[in-house]
Structure formats: C-alpha cells, structure tokens
Amino acid sequence: MTNAPTACLLIIGDEILSGRTQDANLKFFGETLAAMGIRLKEARVIPDEPEVIVETLNTCRALYTYVFTTGGIGPTHDDITTPCVARAFGRNVIRHPEAVRRLTTYYEGHPNAARLKMAEVPDGPDVELIDNKVTAAPGYRIGNVFVMAGVPAIARAMFEAAAPLLKQGAPVFSGHVDAHVKEGDIAAELTEIQARYPQTSIGSYPFYKDGKPGTSIVARSTDKAAISSALADVAAVMRARGAEPFNVPSL
Amino acid sequence: MTNAPTACLLIIGDEILSGRTQDANLKFFGETLAAMGIRLKEARVIPDEPEVIVETLNTCRALYTYVFTTGGIGPTHDDITTPCVARAFGRNVIRHPEAVRRLTTYYEGHPNAARLKMAEVPDGPDVELIDNKVTAAPGYRIGNVFVMAGVPAIARAMFEAAAPLLKQGAPVFSGHVDAHVKEGDIAAELTEIQARYPQTSIGSYPFYKDGKPGTSIVARSTDKAAISSALADVAAVMRARGAEPFNVPSL
Numbered sequence: 001m002t003n004a005p006t007a008c009l010l011i012i013g014d015e016i017l018s019g020r021t022q023d024a025n026l027k028f029f030g031e032t033l034a035a036m037g038i039r040l041k042e043a044r045v046i047p048d049e050p051e052v053i054v055e056t057l058n059t060c061r062a063l064y065t066y067v068f069t070t071g072g073i074g075p076t077h078d079d080i081t082t083p084c085v086a087r088a089f090g091r092n093v094i095r096h097p098e099a100v101r102r103l104t105t106y107y108e109g110h111p112n113a114a115r116l117k118m119a120e121v122p123d124g125p126d127v128e129l130i131d132n133k134v135t136a137a138p139g140y141r142i143g144n145v146f147v148m149a150g151v152p153a154i155a156r157a158m159f160e161a162a163a164p165l166l167k168q169g170a171p172v173f174s175g176h177v178d179a180h181v182k183e184g185d186i187a188a189e190l191t192e193i194q195a196r197y198p199q200t201s202i203g204s205y206p207f208y209k210d211g212k213p214g215t216s217i218v219a220r221s222t223d224k225a226a227i228s229s230a231l232a233d234v235a236a237v238m239r240a241r242g243a244e245p246f247n248v249p250s251l
Numbered sequence: 252m253t254n255a256p257t258a259c260l261l262i263i264g265d266e267i268l269s270g271r272t273q274d275a276n277l278k279f280f281g282e283t284l285a286a287m288g289i290r291l292k293e294a295r296v297i298p299d300e301p302e303v304i305v306e307t308l309n310t311c312r313a314l315y316t317y318v319f320t321t322g323g324i325g326p327t328h329d330d331i332t333t334p335c336v337a338r339a340f341g342r343n344v345i346r347h348p349e350a351v352r353r354l355t356t357y358y359e360g361h362p363n364a365a366r367l368k369m370a371e372v373p374d375g376p377d378v379e380l381i382d383n384k385v386t387a388a389p390g391y392r393i394g395n396v397f398v399m400a401g402v403p404a405i406a407r408a409m410f411e412a413a414a415p416l417l418k419q420g421a422p423v424f425s426g427h428v429d430a431h432v433k434e435g436d437i438a439a440e441l442t443e444i445q446a447r448y449p450q451t452s453i454g455s456y457p458f459y460k461d462g463k464p465g466t467s468i469v470a471r472s473t474d475k476a477a478i479s480s481a482l483a484d485v486a487a488v489m490r491a492r493g494a495e496p497f498n499v500p501s502l
Contacts, residue, residue, distance in 0.1 A: 013454075014452060014454055014471070015454055015456060015469065016277065016281070016294075017277075017281050017291045017292070017293070017294065018281050018282070018285055018291070018423075018425065018471060019277070019278045019279065019280070019281025019282030019283075019285065020281075020425065020454075020456075020469055021278075021456070022278050023274070023277065023278075026267065026268075026270070026274065026296065027270045027272075027273050027274075028270065029270070030267070030268050030269050030270030030271075031269070031270030032270075034269055034270065040268045040269075041268070041297075041298060041303075042268070042295065042296065042297055042298075042303075043267075043268065043295070043296040044293065044294070044295050044296075045277065045293065045294040045295075045296075046293055047292060047293075048454075052292075052293075074434060074435075074455070074457070075434060075435040075438045076434050076435075076438045076441055076442075076455035077438070077441055077442040077445050077453070077455075078445075078452075078453065078454050078455055079455075112435065112436075112438075112439070113439065114435050114438030114439055115435045115438075117438075151457065172269075174269065174271065183325060183326060183327050184325075184326040184327075184363065184365050184366045185363075187326045187327045187328070187363075187365030187366075187368075188363070188364065188365055190327055190328055191327075191328040194328050194329075201265060201299075201329075202328070202329065203264075203265055203266055203271075203299075203329050204325070204327035204328075204329055204330075205266060205271075205272070206325070206402065218266065218271055220265070220269060
C-alpha cells in the first residue's frame, strides 16, 4: 500500500462551511477511491475566495497523486473555480470549442453568456474535458487535478467518466464486527490485536443501538485474509466479554 | 465582519476519509459558529497519522483565531489526538487530576487503564477541561485549540460547554428565496444584484424538486436589512422570468 496513488478532495463552497449544505461527496469519494486502491489522504473544505482556492490547490497538487475539486463550475457569479485553477497553473482561461459545441446543442443553439462560462477551461495541452451523463456542462482534467461539479449526482457522473484516467493501486478492503460491548472494556485486547496485524488498520467506533452502547470494530487492509483473521480475533474477545457479535464478517 | 474571529474545524479520523462514516459535525459547527459571528474559514479532514495531525494542527492554529478538533480522544489504540496535540505544542502528556476524579466516580472507582487514557491532556497552565453532559470523559482547551470528541452528540455537548470561552463577532444571518427557474436564466441579474450588495454574500444553488429544476438563492450578511432587500430583488427577477418564489424571506 505504500506505493499506492494518493488523493486529496478539495470541497469548494461557502455553502458547506456555513452549514447551509451537508456535504455528500466526501463519503462517495472515500469509498470509491478505496475500492480503486487510491488512498484519500485528506479533504479540505474551503470558501469561495480566490486566494484561498489558488493557494490550497497549489499546495495539494504538489502533495498528492491526484486532487479532485468539487464545486464552483456553474454559470453564476459565485462560480469561480475555473479562473482560480487557471491562476494556480499560470494559464489563461479559454472557451473549449468542444464544450461550446455541447452547450450550444443542449441549449438549442442559444446558450447565454452565463452558460457559456461553463465551457471555460484553463488553456494547455494537458487539459481534457470530463463528460457526465447528467448535464451538458463538462468537468475537466488539468495535469493531476480533476475539476468537478458540486452537485452530488453530477460529481459522481464526472468521477465515473474520469476513473479510466486514474492509476489504481491494490484495492483496500474493509470488514467490521459489532457487538453490545463498550469499547473501553476491550481496548487492551484491541491494542494487542492491532499489534499482531500491522498491515491492517483497526478502528474502534462506539454506537448506541436499541438504547444500549456498543462498539463497531472496523478492519481495513489490502489483505482480505488478514481482515478476516483480525476480525475473528475481535469477535472472540467480544464473546469472552459475554457479547455475541451481531454480524460474522465474511469477505 | 473583517475583524470577526475565525475558525478551522479539524476532523480527525480514518473513518471519515474511508467513507465508512458520514461526517455530521461540519454542518453543526458551520451553522453554530456563523450565529456566533465566528467565521468558519476552513475544515480539514485528516487521517489517524501522528505526523499529519501534528503538522496540520500547527499550521491551522497559527492561521485562525480558533481551531476545533473532533475525533481521537477515546479509550482505544486508534485514539491518538492527545499525544499529537501535546507534540504540536511541545508539551508532555499528563493525567489531569479532575478528569481522573470524574472517570473514577463514573466507573464506580475502577476505571481501567484504557479509560484513564481519557483523562490525559497536554501539560500546561493554559489547559482547561471542557465538560459535556453526555459522558464523563472531558474534552479540553489548550491555547486557541479546542479538542473534542468525534461522536456528534458529544461534540455538540462539548461545544456548548466551550462556547462561553469564545470571543464572538457580529452574527452572520442568512436568508434564501427559491423558485422553479434555472440558475443560468437569472445569472446575469444575480451578478448585478451581488454588485449592488457588496456586504452581502449571494450564493446560487440549483436543485430538483417535483421533477423540475429550480434555484435557491442564499444571501448571507451581518446586515439583516441588506439580506431582505437583496432577496426582494432576487424574487423580482424570478417573477420577471415567470417563476413565483416558493418562499418569501422574512428576517
């Protein structure tokens, strides 16, 4: 896993930071990238402020194999991602001819000026459009940065279209075992189990269910057999505490 | 608003980046801080990796008035926030006597070693416990950093207890007006309205409702009258496009 591609998700939008909108993209990217063996190492949520977008993008694209941005590529005044991406790369903004053609077709020959903004991309030979099956407005790739819409259905459609462009690593699998036992009662044993499975990341997450406290133990690894074995050890510890696991993990 | 206190939310946890858990704290912090006049400028989601936690915390606590961290202060091996916070501040980790007392009372005289981990804090005169009404395990403040649990109900209870310690600014109000009109059809007018209300931040968010596209226009400002006036202008533009707004904003 050490040579696996890495990624950062850059969530651009005042509406997420103000609490107006619940982000629904991070969970999707986390799950999907893990299955592709791309390690999502960080997500940053930043406001619609040009300096912040430019600086954050330049920081993150230097740190990770891939950066995915969501938000700010629509037709309105608050959609400022593309000029910021262009500034970050030191490029001009151009209207992409193919994007203009698609928008013109979609809007029956008459996309207005605002909508033609959605055909704008940074200039350069490393820029390519990313289709989506929901709208006529494309996202795009520039270098190792993938610029996508914020609306979850569109972001997902764009990611599907972009996926073939991505290097993949060994997929990260996960499994879990849950029981009505408090995590503080099995913490010492969990430490030992984690030590026995250094290639498996074991997380402990408390919950309440049916009015009673419980714990979900999650194991993540590229090695399915290690996950199964570690979780079997966890299940044995739970049983030793008198708590029958709800689920027997099968991978 | 320019002198308003600022904040960063640091969401610590592999389970958020893996997609296993949907974050539910950002929206709460965004809404609550806005109402207190504290501007949430950024959120970062980072993994359970000591170097990343230390470095990110030191970066963010230098940039913002306040940093709120969530996650990683429980009893298990994967709860590593406190030693990382201590390293970031160059401090030792100690057992806080008052926290030990509370945990001892709660666990009827016998907190085990794992649970006593929850009494650990960085050393120093600027460290104070943050109560919560859900559990016996406290969060804490160190300098301008507030270290809180990840479980949303506990994070909220800790924030409530910490709120009196925070400098507040002028509260940021928001209002919205929604109609079945495509944002691309009113984008030009929105640009003009934004220009007329420079102290108000106007955002445009497309939606689908009853199978038809629509747009929600959100105005945010410390000035309620400016919000009302800006949204009245937006409503007039929507009506001019033949779209009756669903809601008449009242502030």
